[in-house]
Structure formats: C-alpha cells, structure tokens
Amino acid sequence: MGLVAVDWGTSSLRGALIGDDGRVLEEKSAPRGILTVPAGQFAAVFDSLFAAWMQPAGRLCLISGMAGSQQGWAEAPYETCPAGLADLARRLCWIESGRIAIVPGLCDERDGVPDVMRGEEVQIFGAIRLTGMTNGLFVLPGTHNKWATVREGRVTGFRTCMTGEFYSLLSQHSILARTLQADAALDEAAFRRGVACTGNGEGLLHNAFGARTLGLFRRMPPTALASYLSGVLIGEEMRAQPLQGIREVVLIGAPALTARYALALKTVGIDVRALGAEATWAGAYALHTVLNAGHSR
Amino acid sequence: MGLVAVDWGTSSLRGALIGDDGRVLEEKSAPRGILTVPAGQFAAVFDSLFAAWMQPAGRLCLISGMAGSQQGWAEAPYETCPAGLADLARRLCWIESGRIAIVPGLCDERDGVPDVMRGEEVQIFGAIRLTGMTNGLFVLPGTHNKWATVREGRVTGFRTCMTGEFYSLLSQHSILARTLQADAALDEAAFRRGVACTGNGEGLLHNAFGARTLGLFRRMPPTALASYLSGVLIGEEMRAQPLQGIREVVLIGAPALTARYALALKTVGIDVRALGAEATWAGAYALHTVLNAGHSR
Incomplete structure (x- = not known):
C-alpha cells in the first residue's frame, strides 16, 4: 500500500511517497507552512498537494510537525519522555480514521519548566533506524535546536536551544x-x-x-x-x-x-x-511498520 | 569658575552645571544623541544647549560618552586598563583648548578580544568618590552593561554584557x-x-x-x-x-x-x-579637580 509522509512545519512543508519496502519513490515541498493556511483550510491544502498520492484506497498518511499544534490542522497531544515509537503509534491523532493521522510531539520537563518538540521526534526515530544507534545523543539544528538523549531506542529527554x-x-x-x-x-x-x-x-x-x-x-x-x-x-x-x-x-x-x-x-x-531529510522519511516508515505490526488504526 | 558636565550618548544627552564645591546647580537633558546630529553640526547643537552655561570666560566643559566615538563630535582615544582619573586627565581630547574636552573611553582586552566603554568610566570614578569604595565591583546596567573591577581607585578591567x-x-x-x-x-x-x-x-x-x-x-x-x-x-x-x-x-x-x-x-x-545620574556629575567634578590640581589644560 505504501505510505505518504508529510513534515508540515511553520513556514513550509515537505512530503514523500514511500514504497512498502521503505524506499522513497517521490518527494515534494511547498511554501505552505501552517502560518500560510487559514483556519479550516488544512484539508483543502492537503488535498491540493497530496490527493494523487492518496488515491489508492487504504493508503496511510502520517503527518508530523507544527500541523499538530494549536495553530495547525488539529492539536495532537505531546507524549511525555521517555517515549518510543510504540508510544507515538498509540497516541496518533487521527484526522480521518485509518487514513490520515498527525504524530504526537514530545514533551520533557525539568524543575517545573516544560520543553517541547513537534516533528523532530519522527526524525530521531528515523535516524535511529538509519544509523542503528539505539543509544546516543541526537542533535537537530535549526531555528530552535533539539539535543535529544536516546536510550535503548527511546527518547529519554531533550533540550531546546534557541x-x-x-x-x-x-x-x-x-x-x-x-x-x-x-x-x-x-x-x-x-x-x-x-x-x-x-x-x-x-x-x-x-x-x-x-x-x-x-x-x-x-x-x-x-x-x-x-x-x-x-x-x-x-x-x-x-x-x-x-x-x-x-x-x-x-x-x-x-x-x-x-x-x-x-x-x-x-x-x-x-x-x-x-x-538530512531521509531521517524524516525513515522515521515515518518505522512508525508505519510499528502500526502495521499490531496497533489497530 | 564651576564646570559644565555633559554625558552625550547615542540616543540622548544629559548635562549639568556644577559649582566650584561640586554641587549640581542645574541639570538638563535633550533627545539629541549623536545619531540625531549630522556630521559637522556638533558645535552648533552644543551651543544651542549649553551656550548660556558656557558664558563665563574660562569655564570648562567635560563631555563623556559616545560623543567621543568615530560617529561623534571628535574621536577620543581609549585609555587602556588599568586606568585612573589622572590617566583620563592626561588623555583628554580637546575640542577647544582649555574650554571643551572629550573624556577618553576605556579599553580592556582578553585573549585578543578587545572590550570598550565610553561614558561609564566617568560614572565609575564618580561612584568611587561618592561611596568612598576604592576597591570593588561596579556594575552599570543599560543596553550594554559594564561590570568593572576597581583596585585602589583605578579600573583594572571590565566586561561588557549585551x-x-x-x-x-x-x-x-x-x-x-x-x-x-x-x-x-x-x-x-x-x-x-x-x-x-x-x-x-x-x-x-x-x-x-x-x-x-x-x-x-x-x-x-x-x-x-x-x-x-x-x-x-x-x-x-x-x-x-x-x-x-x-x-x-x-x-x-x-x-x-x-x-x-x-x-x-x-x-x-x-x-x-x-x-543614578549623580555618579556622572561626581565623576566629572572629580576629573576637574585632578585637572586643576596639576595638569595643564
């Protein structure tokens, strides 16, 4: 059936069509970050970009990133660290049951001060898959960088740096x-x-x-x-x-x-x-695999 | 003869007319920071604000702050730390001999990275005079804060924090x-x-x-x-x-x-x-006293 993966950020989005074997078949990007989408228009923007990829009945789309924030398509929960892929799979926020889901973000806390990520969690699990490193420090530079600690394949904690x-x-x-x-x-x-x-x-x-x-x-x-x-x-x-x-x-x-x-x-x-971007696609594919392996949609 | 002290900053300036005994007789401020003064117009702006105070022949004006920068009235040198009042007196940048002078700034250096202040040095020497503390840490919060170390009445070093x-x-x-x-x-x-x-x-x-x-x-x-x-x-x-x-x-x-x-x-x-501002006036007065005590104008 394959998989559509979308990393929907604040100022832009990227998508990939991924085959059953995990290979990326096609990629696209668009300057349609959530700040450019009026409330109520997320479904229409999604269709305009991904309708063709979503054609085959039963094909799943997993969306990560700020599309799951208050200002996004639908507010997805934050999963509390430590968290693994199975936790994300259990907490998916379904837009259309069995068809389109938003991946939860992660939260961590220290001394009463919360920290959050949305989208980076999928990249981290993809990087774990690609590198085989199930223990280590994973660093995601950007506007708000994340430094995440991984133990036995789970994110045990992280810090944002501006x-x-x-x-x-x-x-x-x-x-x-x-x-x-x-x-x-x-x-x-x-x-x-x-x-x-x-x-x-x-x-x-x-x-x-x-x-x-x-x-x-x-x-x-x-x-x-x-x-x-x-x-x-x-x-x-x-x-x-x-x-x-x-x-x-x-x-x-x-x-x-x-x-x-x-x-x-x-x-x-x-x-x-x-x-680079391959971590996102590998993470979405890994999550898809966990879902198929036992979690009902 | 008294003294006119001016703290001429980037966005505004303040001046005081100070009596022979060090008392502040009059104060004024104006939104005429150096960024508002076209090149070549500093003398005119000075006269428009302070001509009356400068009336008595022989009255001295000491100007501190960004008026001594490249973009100011005239570029005054930086005195290298450690520096005391006598060092500032020796390095005055005279606009009109014996009548109007710009006080040098201070510079310090660590690991090849310079640091600078202009105007705060006069405040520090004023604070030393007012508190009697000739050893200690002097902190000047603002846009670019200064933390200065004073030993035996001299500034031995300082750091700027943005x-x-x-x-x-x-x-x-x-x-x-x-x-x-x-x-x-x-x-x-x-x-x-x-x-x-x-x-x-x-x-x-x-x-x-x-x-x-x-x-x-x-x-x-x-x-x-x-x-x-x-x-x-x-x-x-x-x-x-x-x-x-x-x-x-x-x-x-x-x-x-x-x-x-x-x-x-x-x-x-x-x-x-x-x-507060009293440190500036006390510093200018202290410098004036050192000048009168032996340094020729």
Whole structure:
C-alpha cells in the first residue's frame, strides 16, 4: 500500500511517497507552512498537494510537525519522555480514521519548566533506524535546536536551544548587524575562534560583544564576523550539553548547518554522523511498520 | 569658575552645571544623541544647549560618552586598563583648548578580544568618590552593561554584557514576543524564578525557551513571562561575573533597572549600593579637580 509522509512545519512543508519496502519513490515541498493556511483550510491544502498520492484506497498518511499544534490542522497531544515509537503509534491523532493521522510531539520537563518538540521526534526515530544507534545523543539544528538523549531506542529527554533564532536576531537586528556581513561565506578559522572563546566562562551575553569589538578594532574583517558570531553561539550551545563520555553524535538537518556543528564538535574531539531529510522519511516508515505490526488504526 | 558636565550618548544627552564645591546647580537633558546630529553640526547643537552655561570666560566643559566615538563630535582615544582619573586627565581630547574636552573611553582586552566603554568610566570614578569604595565591583546596567573591577581607585578591567539589547530583541522580535506581555509591571516572583533557573547549567540559549513553554503550558500568565525572561538574562549575566568573595557591589543606572540587579544579586547573598545620574556629575567634578590640581589644560 505504501505510505505518504508529510513534515508540515511553520513556514513550509515537505512530503514523500514511500514504497512498502521503505524506499522513497517521490518527494515534494511547498511554501505552505501552517502560518500560510487559514483556519479550516488544512484539508483543502492537503488535498491540493497530496490527493494523487492518496488515491489508492487504504493508503496511510502520517503527518508530523507544527500541523499538530494549536495553530495547525488539529492539536495532537505531546507524549511525555521517555517515549518510543510504540508510544507515538498509540497516541496518533487521527484526522480521518485509518487514513490520515498527525504524530504526537514530545514533551520533557525539568524543575517545573516544560520543553517541547513537534516533528523532530519522527526524525530521531528515523535516524535511529538509519544509523542503528539505539543509544546516543541526537542533535537537530535549526531555528530552535533539539539535543535529544536516546536510550535503548527511546527518547529519554531533550533540550531546546534557541540558537538559530538568536543568530538571526543578533546578525540582523542588533548593534552587531552594523559591522558584520551576514551573507558572507563561512570563514572556518573565524568560526573556530568563536567556538574556542566560549571556553572562557564569560558567557554568551559578553562573548557575543566580541563580534562588535573585533570589527571596531579591525582585528577581524566584516566578512569574518558573522562566522565568529555563529561560532560563539554554537560553542555556547555545545558546552551546555551532556557531552561527557560522548565520542560521536548524530546530526540531523540541512547540510550547511550540520557542517557547522560538525566543525564545533570536532574542536572538543567528538565525531558526527550527519543525516538530512531521509531521517524524516525513515522515521515515518518505522512508525508505519510499528502500526502495521499490531496497533489497530 | 564651576564646570559644565555633559554625558552625550547615542540616543540622548544629559548635562549639568556644577559649582566650584561640586554641587549640581542645574541639570538638563535633550533627545539629541549623536545619531540625531549630522556630521559637522556638533558645535552648533552644543551651543544651542549649553551656550548660556558656557558664558563665563574660562569655564570648562567635560563631555563623556559616545560623543567621543568615530560617529561623534571628535574621536577620543581609549585609555587602556588599568586606568585612573589622572590617566583620563592626561588623555583628554580637546575640542577647544582649555574650554571643551572629550573624556577618553576605556579599553580592556582578553585573549585578543578587545572590550570598550565610553561614558561609564566617568560614572565609575564618580561612584568611587561618592561611596568612598576604592576597591570593588561596579556594575552599570543599560543596553550594554559594564561590570568593572576597581583596585585602589583605578579600573583594572571590565566586561561588557549585551543583556539589555538581548532582552529588547527577545521580548519584541523573537517567538517569545508572541506570548509575553512586554509592558507588564515587574513580577518579582517570576523574575526570581528566572534568576534561579540559570543555576541549572543549561545555558541561556535553552533557558530563554522556558519563557515560551511556561506560557504554552499555562504554568505562568503572560503578564509574568517578561519578568521571567528578564530574570533568566540577568541571572545568566550575574553568574558569569567574578563574584567570589564579593559581599557588596555598586550599581549605577536607572532605578527601575538597578532594582532588578539588586533583586538578582540578593538571591546570591550580595548587597548593593545604587547610584543614578549623580555618579556622572561626581565623576566629572572629580576629573576637574585632578585637572586643576596639576595638569595643564
């Protein structure tokens, strides 16, 4: 019967038609993130994009991401960590029984402060399937990055870091924006210098200011300052993670971004395995397999 | 002869007419920060505001702040730390010999990354004069906060923290802005909870996200979230400072802001002495005294 997998995010969506053997037969993307869809129009947008793929009777569609949020198609629950694929399968939010379901997000909590993800959970389970790593640290860089700990194939906990959003705010709207050239290519030496400086214990609120003064004193050219700032942010993020005893992490995300995390992690002696969209499709397929293996739709 | 002191900042300026005994006779402020003054117009703006005060022949005016930057009236040097009042007096940048001078800023450096202040140095020397504390930690909250260490009446080093600018960016332009009520009054309990959470070692990039999830899960009302975020930022800033063995710090700034730092510092057992604009005038007067005591104009 195959499977349709959709990662429906805030600003865009991606879909894949997946064969019974797990192979991706076709992919598409559209700038129809949930913020572009008026309330009540999700079914119509879905049909306009995926009606052809959903033609065969009995074909299942699994949707992950912000489509399951309050502002999405239907509010799917958050499954509490630790959580495995079977937990997600049990808590699917069915839009049409047996045909279209939204995958629950995950939540975690520490000291009374909740944390949440929507969509990344499917990518993590896909990465577990693709790498065979059922224990480890899985890192998903983006606007709001997730660092998830996996034990015996279950997500035992995770933390969100607003690194991508901080970078965007600082490089475009802060005093740093006056001197740094935001669209310059990655300068690896400047990036590594930014990562290294976060070892000084002075904190992000101070270290970010270096991207101003290094420019002011002409110690670094405008084309290198954005890379330095990026290094300061990613270095700061990295040092707050539970990296003790870790020798390899799994990175899932856009190649330009995972490459930066790979560079940063290498400075502290950690290797990476980097995955892209294939993790999403593998995760949806793995969930589909669990569903077929015993859970009624 | 008295003295005219001007703190000429980026977006506004303040001036005071100070008597020979150091008492402030008159004060004024104007929305004529350096960004509002076209190149070549600084003398005209100065005259329009201070001509009357400068009437008596031989009266001196000392200007501190961003008026000494590249974009200001004239570029004044940075004096390298450690620096005392006599160093500032020696390095004055005279606009009109013996009549109008710009006070140099200070610079410090660590691991090849410079740090700078312009204007705060005069406030610090004023605070030393007013409190009699010639050794200690002096904190100047604002958009770009300064934490300065003073030994035997000299500034031996300092760090800038972009806390005020981060708060403004996050509360107005980030995803947090969607749920928090930026203009709500300070909620002391939420603020203290934010400060406390920074002790978890998870870092600002993660802890700031709590201001989103606490709202999302209705654990904190929108009116408290801005205070929580403010606590997270100030707590993060505070924990990166050299507070070991410190029992009291001097705070210089606007009362609404120094009150928050006092609350945060109290949670780690540190008392404060808070000063406002009087520190600027006392600093200019102290510099004037040093000048008169032996340095030729």
